[in-house]
Amino acid sequence: xxxxxxxxxxxxxxxxxxxxxxxxxxxxxxxxxxxxxxxxxxxxxxxxxxxxxxxxxxxxxxxxxxxxxxxxxxxxxxxxxxxxxxxxxxxxxxxxxxxxxxxxxxxxxxxxxxxxxxxxxxxxxxxxxxxxxxxxxxxxxxxxxxxxxxxxxxxxxxxxxxxxxxxxxxxxxxxxxxxxxxxxxxxxxxxxxxxxxxxxxxxxxxxxxxxxxxxxxxxxxxxxxxxxxxxxxxxxxxxxxxxxxxxxxxxxxxxxxxxxxxxxxxxxxxxxxxxxxxxxxxxxxxxxxxxxxxxxxxxxxxxxx
Numbered sequence: 052x053x054x055x056x057x058x059x060x061x062x063x064x065x066x067x068x069x070x071x072x073x074x075x076x077x078x079x080x081x082x083x084x085x086x087x088x089x090x091x092x093x094x095x096x097x098x099x100x101x102x103x104x105x106x107x108x109x110x111x112x113x114x115x116x117x118x119x120x121x122x123x124x125x126x127x128x129x130x131x132x133x134x135x136x137x138x139x140x141x142x143x144x145x146x147x148x149x150x151x152x153x154x155x156x157x158x159x160x161x162x163x164x165x166x167x168x169x170x171x172x173x174x175x176x177x178x179x180x181x182x183x184x185x186x187x188x189x190x191x192x193x194x195x196x197x198x199x200x201x202x203x204x205x206x207x208x209x210x211x212x213x214x215x216x217x218x219x220x221x222x223x224x225x226x227x228x229x230x231x232x233x234x235x236x237x238x239x240x241x242x243x244x245x246x247x248x249x250x251x252x253x254x255x256x257x258x259x260x261x262x263x264x265x266x267x268x269x270x271x272x273x274x275x276x277x278x279x280x281x282x283x284x285x286x287x288x289x290x291x292x293x294x295x296x297x298x299x300x301x302x303x304x305x306x307x308x309x310x311x312x313x314x315x316x317x318x319x320x321x322x323x324x325x326x327x328x329x330x331x332x333x334x335x336x337x338x339x340x341x342x343x344x345x346x347x348x349x350x351x352x353x354x355x356x
Contacts (some may be wrong), residue, residue: 058108061109061259062112065086065109065113066091069086069087069090070083072113072116072120072193072198073087073116073120075172075178076120076121076190076193077120077123077124077346078142078178078181079140080143080350081347086116086119086120086123087116088206089116090112091112091114093115094112096143096247110130110204110326113276114204117190120190121186121187121190121209124186124190128186134274135272135274135280136172136270136271136272136274136279136280136281137271137280137282138169138271138273139175139179139271139341139348139349141348142175142327142343142348142349143310143311143351144308144309145312146312152310168237169312170312174312175329175341176329179225179339179341179350180227185219187209187211188219188223190221191216192219192220194208201213202214234312236337239314239332240307240330240346242320242335242336242337243307243314243315243316244303244307246258246261246337247307247316249261250296250297251305253297253298255287256284258289258293258294259287262286262288262289262336262337263333264285265285266285266286266289266337266338267283267284267289267339267340268282268289268339268340268342269282269283269340269342270341270343271342271343271348272344273344273347275345276325276345278342278344285338291314300318300320304318304320306318306356308318308327310328311329324352324353325344326344327342327343327349328341329341329342329343
């Protein structure tokens with residue numbers, strides 16, 4: 052009886068790791084949670100004799116979760132072609148913001164977003180780059196580069212040879228390497244703070260100076276709320292757009308918050324988060340802005356109602 056109880060605890064204890072794998076593969080908290088629940092359902096659907104044959108339930112669950120994510124990534128391409136405007140990954144608050152925003156009771160079951168480790172592997176910049184890889188490349192890269200799984204195990208997930216999986220990971224790594232290293236958090240925080248101040252002051256000239264001349268802003272409203280459907284390119288155009296937003300939304304409050312583990316901005320009206328903005332800062336200037344406005348992607352930021 053004790054062995055069964057210990058194994059049950061061991062299996063339940065894998066959930067945090069599985070959520071971390073699935074979010075990095077899918078860029079969506081809700082889809083990650085669904086994938087992990089599906090993997091657990093498959094585990095508990097196995098006959099007890101089969102469960103006993105599996106020496107490492109954690110490895111089995113990781114393999115199954117990754118395969119489920121691979122299938123989701125394959126179908127996501129078609130779904131995102133029908134998506135209204137640009138599709139961006141779901142932004143995550145840090146643990147204190149999640150709890151403060153009305154997430155899980157610290158003494159109760161943890162919500163999925165509360166279990167995700169916020170490090171450079173969940174930065175918006177990396178997740179956006181991974182969107183440009185194939186599903187197999189993304190799985191190989193995340194499992195090997197982030198979680199250090201050997202290619203022999205990844206081969207079991209992808210149904211390919213270890214050598215082929217190594218090639219897939221290398222291909223994804225080249226795309227990731229093409230994106231320059233982000234600014235240290237301290238430097239990024241200063242730039243983001245300056246952007247907030249200039250935005251609040253409707254100071255177009257200062258905003259232009261804080262943006263790389265070739266900066267690009269991408270917004271995700273999902274067709275649910277109004278926003279630009281195509282990326283806004285160029286420092287001057289972005290600055291004018293930001294000021295126009297401020298003029299059209301009186302009472303908009305800008306807050307400096309951690310977004311996916313790095314400094315970002317949160318815009319709220321009447322206490323409700325309406326936009327979460329992530330930044331890619333290099334050489335003291337903003338190169339990319341990703342603004343998520345789709346309410347469905349802002350649930351981790353929403354107060355409990």
